[in-house]
Amino acid sequence: MKVNEIDLEKFLKSVLPEPELYEVLITAQNISEKRGEFLYFAGGVVRDYFLKTLYKRKVPKIKDLDLVLQGNLENFLKEFLKKVKGESLFKSQFLTYKVKLDLNGKEFLIDFITARKEIYEDVAKLPKVFPSDFRDDILRRDFTINALLIGLSFPYKGILIDLVNGMEDLKEGLIRPLHIYSFIDDPTRIFRGIRYKVRLNFEFSKEFFLALERCFEKSALKKLSGTRLANELKLYLNKEPEKNLEKLLKTTFNLNIFEKAGIKTEKNFFDSIVRHLKELKEELNNKEKEKFFLLSLVSPESLQNACRLGFSEPEIEKIKKHLEIIKELLEKWKKLSLWEKIKVFERIPVPYLLALSVYFPRIRKDVVNFLKKYRKIKPELTGDELIKLGVNEGKEIGRLLELLRKEKIEGKVKTKEDEKNFIAQFLLNKSKN
Numbered sequence: 320m321k322v323n324e325i326d327l328e329k330f331l332k333s334v335l336p337e338p339e340l341y342e343v344l345i346t347a348q349n350i351s352e353k354r355g356e357f358l359y360f361a362g363g364v365v366r367d368y369f370l371k372t373l374y375k376r377k378v379p380k381i382k383d384l385d386l387v388l389q390g391n392l393e394n395f396l397k398e399f400l401k402k403v404k405g406e407s408l409f410k411s412q413f414l415t416y417k418v419k420l421d422l423n424g425k426e427f428l429i430d431f432i433t434a435r436k437e438i439y440e441d442v443a444k445l446p447k448v449f450p451s452d453f454r455d456d457i458l459r460r461d462f463t464i465n466a467l468l469i470g471l472s473f474p475y476k477g478i479l480i481d482l483v484n485g486m487e488d489l490k491e492g493l494i495r496p497l498h499i500y501s502f503i504d505d506p507t508r509i510f511r512g513i514r515y516k517v518r519l520n521f522e523f524s525k526e527f528f529l530a531l532e533r534c535f536e537k538s539a540l541k542k543l544s545g546t547r548l549a550n551e552l553k554l555y556l557n558k559e560p561e562k563n564l565e566k567l568l569k570t571t572f573n574l575n576i577f578e579k580a581g582i583k584t585e586k587n588f589f590d591s592i593v594r595h596l597k598e599l600k601e602e603l604n605n606k607e608k609e610k611f612f613l614l615s616l617v618s619p620e621s622l623q624n625a626c627r628l629g630f631s632e633p634e635i636e637k638i639k640k641h642l643e644i645i646k647e648l649l650e651k652w653k654k655l656s657l658w659e660k661i662k663v664f665e666r667i668p669v670p671y672l673l674a675l676s677v678y679f680p681r682i683r684k685d686v687v688n689f690l691k692k693y694r695k696i697k698p699e700l701t702g703d704e705l706i707k708l709g710v711n712e713g714k715e716i717g718r719l720l721e722l723l724r725k726e727k728i729e730g731k732v733k734t735k736e737d738e739k740n741f742i743a744q745f746l747l748n749k750s751k752n
């Protein structure tokens with residue numbers, strides 16, 4: 320075990336995103352010392368602190384803070400929440416609590432974690448968790464660079480503890496699992512490792528590849544549940560900088576992870592996926608983005624695989640139907656009118672439509688235009704106004720609004736005045752017939 324004294328005050332002031340948190344942490348420190356329980360930082364906060372201070376690396380400002388207690392967290396928090404303004408939001412199955420602090424009106428979340436030991440009884444299944452000491456808590460972690468600890472209270476106040484040579488790997492820029500069975504226990508660590516490699520521009524150590532081989536031998540990635548697999552891939556999208564996405568996907572592909580996880584994917588789709596996400600950022604909500612992203616990772620020939628990423632059987636059947644429709648139209652695509660294309664697109668949910676345009680680049684431009692422009696075009700006249708203009712109540716209203724929309728999309732009708740004239744003409748023709 321390597322130990323080193325650090326300047327605790329400097330560490331705290333450097334890592335705490337809000338200055339008011341300093342007092343809160345001193346309170347936590349006092350309570351843990353009074354109770355004789357060891358409180359410490361571990362994981363990303365410690366890793367990023369040293370990357371920033373020792374290696375002058377740019378690291379993102381921390382958004383969440385993890386604090387670990389070797390002791391009885393429930394009782395600790397009861398005392399803590401009497402002294403600071405805040406509330407415990409929920410307790411997870413893994414002996415952790417999310418606490419929402421009120422810092423003079425500003426909200427801040429801290430994850431309080433019980434120092435724990437994890438026992439993996441089954442390949443790729445969630446572990447059994449037991450309260451334990453800081454040593455076990457460090458040795459359950461994913462990579463050496465995430466296994467550094469800085470003590471906030473007695474007996475290791477202001478001490479950096481490095482049980483696994485994490486500082487050396489930080490210096491060398493290496494992603495090294497703690498042991499070569501690590502990915503059999505928890506294959507989600509592979510995706511975490513890829514994120515760290517790309518984010519920090521690090522390399523994989525030889526143990527990473529050995530652990531990967533062991534994981535492949537045991538088919539552990541295939542045993543990982545679809546929900547957990549999809550969640551890890553969604554983090555590529557939601558947690559990492561946008562500019563890293565293509566690299567993340569390519570690294571995952573080159574390591575053969577998709578295939579080993581039961582997903583046949585196509586490397587030449589990646590560029591198109593990334594372009595869509597960039598180009599259509601404003602047009603999509605987060606759910607749509609995630610669905611499109613996951614679906615387009617599955618090759619169209621093996622859509623059945625989409626169930627590995629959380630798509631249900633009925634959903635997959637629907638997607639297949641839409642895919643067949645587009646496939647059939649593909650040959651005469653250029654001959655279709657704008658309106659005909661729009662009528663096809665409108666029937667397809669947005670995430671599926673985008674995935675289809677990744678599969679079939681011929682429709683790509685039309686899909687983008689549809690989402691960015693045409694689907695938003697609507698007549699200015701309302702149903703009530705049509706009635707006032709003399710249109711019969713009932714089905715005709717809907718039909719005329721649709722007709723107006725078509726005229727507008729095709730550029731034949733532009734202003735509200737044009738719309739009124741169009742309706743007047745329509746009514747005139749009708750009265751003549």
Ligand code: ATP
Nearest residue numbers: 361362363364385459460461462465466505507508
């Ligand atoms: P970042 O948020 O910057 O990606 P982090 O280290 O804060 O990094 P979290 O996902 O918040 O990442 O996890 C906190 C810590 O918990 C990690 O640093 C790691 O030590 C540990 N950890 C998280 N997930 C796992 C896992 N699947 N297996 C082992 N340890 C894990």
